[in-house]
Amino acid sequence: MLVNKKTLFQAFAILASALSAKAQEASAPDDSAVVKLTSETFEDFIKENPVVLAEFFAPWCGHCKTLAPHYVEAAAALESEDIALAQIDCTVEQDLCMKQGIRGYPSLKLFKNHDLENPKDYAGGRTANAIITYMKKQILPTVQVVDSQKDLEAILTKATQPVIFSNGDAALNETFFSIADKFSEEYTFVSFPGSKVKLAVQLPSEAEAIEYNGDITEVEKNPEILESWLKVEALPYFGEITGESFGSYVESDVPLAYFFYTDDDEFEEYTEFFTDLAKEHRGKINFVGLDSRKFGKHAENLNMDEQFPLFAIHNMSSNLKYGLPQLAKEEFEKLTEAVKLETKDISKLVNEFLSGKSEAIIKSEEVPEVQESNVIKIVGKSHDGIAYDEEKDVLVKYYAPWCGHCKRLAPIYEELADILASDEDSKDKFVIAEVDSTLNDIQDVEIEGFPTIVLYPAGKNTEPVVFSSQRELTNFITFLEENAGNKVDFQIIHDSYKSALEAQKVADDLDEVEEDEDFEHDEL
Known part of the structure; x- marks a missing residue:
């Protein structure tokens, strides 16, 4: 995906x-x-x-x-x-x-x-802490070598970011130093020769280190194993997420569960519960707290209403969102007491999500009863049924209403749809469609920017082709000629369409002349 x-x-x-x-x-x-x-x-x-x-x-x-x-x-x-x-x-x-x-x-x-x-x-x-941490590291070697447990503990006590330490194992040392060079800004690296622990990470907020239980020799062969391990284990079990730390959660490639809290007391009340839940499901879901007073709008990105406290899970690899049921807006507004999240309901959603039994919250407009033009309007609910029609070539424009490039493309895209719809043979083989990506969730589509235009070719619609040429009519026609599964003579269709337009223009001009002549000779 x-x-x-x-x-x-x-x-x-x-x-x-x-x-x-x-x-x-x-x-x-x-x-x-x-x-x-x-x-x-x-x-x-x-x-x-x-x-x-x-x-x-x-x-x-x-x-x-x-x-x-x-x-x-x-x-x-x-x-x-x-x-x-x-x-x-x-x-x-x-x-x-x-x-x-x-x-x-x-x-x-x-x-x-x-x-x-x-x-x-x-x-x-x-932030002050981020600047302090970053600058202190500038006066240190990439890997600090210590001689005793006391020296290691001194580093751990002062640490404001995860500390990764090894025992200088010859099978690991070269990889350890190369990883340290790569991630020295995110973590503190320490080598403690003679330690019984071969490789571990110590989180600033935790009493016990997390040991690496895999095969050290495999890490030496493939450093990416250590990188992947760090991206998960170096994250807090549960804590406040910020704009700075969000990238680390994305890079971990693990679904992210949000607890939107309403005040500091509420955050403290749920911290132990979420910490235990995070330890139980480490590597499967990351858990974070988010202050709804500052970041409540982010609930909309999770397809949730701004009703707090709130719990939701975002599977970032599939871009699917899951959340606890919410009240209708009218009901929520009538409440006189704060809503309380039940921990049993949170645990139930987590377990259902991990077992694949939870139902995603899909944002979608209603399927239009009537299509108003030859450009077919697609919504979240109808996307897959239209795009993956094996017998048709389906060209889809993913756009945003505020996008200037999308607005400039609109008449060209309309003309392309009109051309194909004008031919009896091609109108049943081609679909020119569009979807408002701000109002509809579409899965399995990589949106690099707006507009993103993708062709789902007939017969091989699981191998979509992204349109990357200049957004001119001739380029769209060439793109379809080269990539469409259905083969038609686009040039003949285009020429026929232009001839029909010219003929219609002549007819319209003659009608205007006749109307003028009738007016000039009209007598009382």
Whole structure:
């Protein structure tokens, strides 16, 4: 099944955009640990400090204002670590910002080892903890080697992200270091030679480490085994999901279960239950909490109404959504007391989902009783029945009403449908259709952007072909000639259609002339 992960990230953009502390001025206070740099002081400062994170900002920038309190807090925490955080006001220091290739605000660049020529774009999150974690790692080796359990525990105690540690096993060492190079931003890697534990991950919030129980020699042969294991086991059992951590959940390729809570007390009340549930079903479902006060709109992306608290599961590989039954909107609005989710109902849905017995919530318009044009309107309920008709070539346009490209394509697409409908032979062999992807869930279709146009060829409709040429009539005709299962002479059909149009135009012109002549000779 193909589901575009871009659309998953886009659907979750509300989390990233809403994630912020109370905004202040974009510029850090003068008494903070953030250093204000100018064109005159910039180079000397980089030469004097081994690790510098520089924020290039504009005072009017909303994102800069949102970042500001986090940046100030991180600077204070890192000051004693010999890690400097600086700011450059690009509305004042225009030449410096231009020299650094700044194209948007805020832009954060990492300067290491006094190197002015090769800064790196900051790759961490934009919260204080994320900045602190990221910058502390910049002064550490990719893999920290420790000599004792005490040293390992010291690292584990201070860790703000998962710690992956190994015992330096020769069969694993090369792979361990290569994985560390690849994922050093996400995890902390530690080698403890002599440890009885060959490979394990320690989550910051958990007392016990999670050991790798597979064959270490197989990991050496195929590092992807270790990568896949980390993507699942390094995630919290249960915790708050954010715009920054969402990507990790997507990459784990495990269905994601959301608990939308209404306040902090409710979150705490259910934490132990969801943690135990997550441990029981580790690797099969990930469980996260989501603050409905900030991110309630995300319920719509799960085909659920904004009735909180709420529990829903999103199978991201199939893009199917499942949730506990909800009240009719009118009934919910009449409630005088808060709804309480029963843990037995949550457990039941989880078990039914895992056993394949739960029914997905499919978003769909109603099937139209009458088609209003030669472009057939498809909805979620009717998509598969139309698209997978083995005897017909079905061209489907997946669009969004707000999409400018879709609007420009509309008359061309209509004309293509009219051409094929004008021929007695081809009108029974070809379907030109469209579906509003914002109102209908369609499975097994990878939507890269709008419009996405896919041909389901007659006789082999399980092998769809994506249209990728310029969206002109002639290109559509050529595409159908090359890929359609039914073979017709498109050129003859097109020429016949044009001739019929011209003949109709002549007839219409003659009618107008006759009407004019009748009017001119009309006498009382």
